[in-house]
Amino acid sequence: MAPARPSQDRPWHAAAPAPLVLISGPEQLLASRSVERIAQALRRGGATVATTTLDAGTYTRGALVAAASPSLFDDPGLVIVEGAERMNDEFLADGLAYAQAPDPAVTVVIRHGGGVRGKKLLDTLKKADVPVYACPAIKKDSEVVEFAMGEFARASRPIAARAVRALVDAVGSDVAEVAAACRQLMDDVDGSLTEEHVSRYYGTRVNATGFAVADAAIAGRTGEALALVRHAVATGTDPVPLVAALASKLRTLAKVGAARGRRLDPVKDLGMAPWQVDRAKKDLRMWDADRLASAIEAVATADAEIKGASRSPHFALERAVRIVADLARA
Known part of the structure; x- marks a missing residue:
């Protein structure tokens, strides 16, 4: 059996010029950076780059070929096609035709934000080994x-x-x-x-952040955790992200603890970051399964109260933090 073909997708920060380039994914910042890296590579040595930007959603037939025509002054050309996830039929037709014989003197970058629109063109580009740079959310x-x-x-x-x-x-x-x-x-x-x-x-x-509160509570530092909560609330922080951070920390402890009992590797099997696992293992020295379950239940109750089941969300948050910190020292 032939070995599986590796994914064509490359990291956004590896983007480089090529006759055709596909930048795929919804994260706008990463996509913009990918395009800028390609433009910077073309400008090396002081070259002037003739840049044209097209919108695939409002595209007019023939615009791609016109934009990709080589410069009379031999300057490198860069054509950026935005919004390929909403491409019209005219661009789809021109894109498919251009993909058959891209001009090697010009770099055409197609930016697709995700979705199924234009799948025929995307499949054609990938089959042609066009470099694909991923910009995941x-x-x-x-x-x-x-x-x-x-x-x-x-x-x-x-x-x-x-x-x-x-x-x-x-x-x-x-x-x-x-x-x-x-x-x-x-x-x-x-x-x-x-x-x-x-x-x-x-x-x-x-x-005064949620994770600072969570760190203090899980370590059993009741006074510090409550002081941080009160400071956060006094400076306008909503209780929802604070209790969410506490819940997140407790879930991480539960995952690492369960993985240890089932002989799983949290990094490989659960996709957790190594530093998260190391920190959780240290925190778990103060916890057992029963107290961890009680803490998770208390935070879940506080979460429901903060989101509408209680008239005093700040009190519900403080009570949950106190319960967690006391359980850590039990």
């Missing part, structure tokens, strides 16, 4: 942390895992904001980056 907390880690790794800047965690806690889950915060931190600090650097620049935003 970054939504989960673990994905945001992984993205941030990648920002520092690609810049060859060492940073502690806890510092990345603190930065994401401070900035939030918006990928563009996280990217900007990573860049700012690297510009402002020389050498290795630590949690202290993050705290210095994002101070109160870090100290």
